Ligand SMILES: Nc1ncnc2c1ncn2[C@@H]1O[C@H](COP(=O)(O)OP(=O)(O)OP(=O)(O)O)[C@@H](O)[C@H]1O
């Protein structure tokens with residue numbers, strides 16, 4: 001059943017436990033979460049509260065035990081594993097917290113991967129990848145290996161790889177953590193451009209209060225659940241008024 005085609009992501013009562021018995025960790029404890037089409041949504045919350053786990057569930061890279069996950073109106077539960085993989089390849093760009101670059105491939109080859117697996121020819125893929133690396137300030141570096149780069153430069157390559165196939169849903173886990181202020185602002189501009197498309201959505205997990213101002217809405221997670229949702233107008237889903245725009249230092253963990 002479809003909850004709403006206007007929502008990019010619709011999640012209800014999702015639970016996820018890692019491990020069993022004494023060692024079990026309940027990472028998601030019945031989380032409810034929505035992301036709209038055409039918005040840039042940020043997720044904040046203390047370390048270990050389940051942010052990366054939630055992103056992985058949305059991206060279809062992690063199974064969950066109970067609850068409902070719909071992405072662009074399709075239930076992930078209702079899809080076969082192959083359909084989930086196909087959906088992810090086409091429509092999702094994921095910027096991982098650990099950049100996950102392939103060490104034996106050059107920067108251009110790393111960025112090309114999503115285009116090649118979606119059937120784009122190598123020449124076009126390489127041109128597009130090089131152009132995006134240029135835009136992200138890595139002109140002339142495309143034929144180097146990732147190990148030659150600083151953390152911030154590697155992060156920019158990971159960002160290029162997530163965006164190059166123009167996915168409808170961009171999911172970013174701490175995309176500015178290794179970047180200086182100016183480069184962080186450049187990345188946020190790029191993400192904002194994507195969210196201006198009415199049928200595209202950007203979800204960003206962050207601890208970086210300098211970038212809160214770029215969000216349309218901000219979701220606060222705590223202990224495996226969403227606690228509050230704030231919008232730019234200062235409205236809050238829970239306590240009706242407190243605003244994280246401009247950022248509240250209390251929120252930073
Ligand atoms: N693969 C795993 N195996 C076992 N436990 C895990 C695994 N992944 C996450 N966890 C646990 O689940 C909980 C939530 O982890 P998660 O990575 O989602 O937190 P987070 O909010 O992203 O934290 P951070 O801000 O530090 O990145 C934590 O207690 C973590 O230790």
Ligand SMILES: [Mg+2]
Pocket residue numbers: 051052053097173
């Ligand atoms: Mg995390």
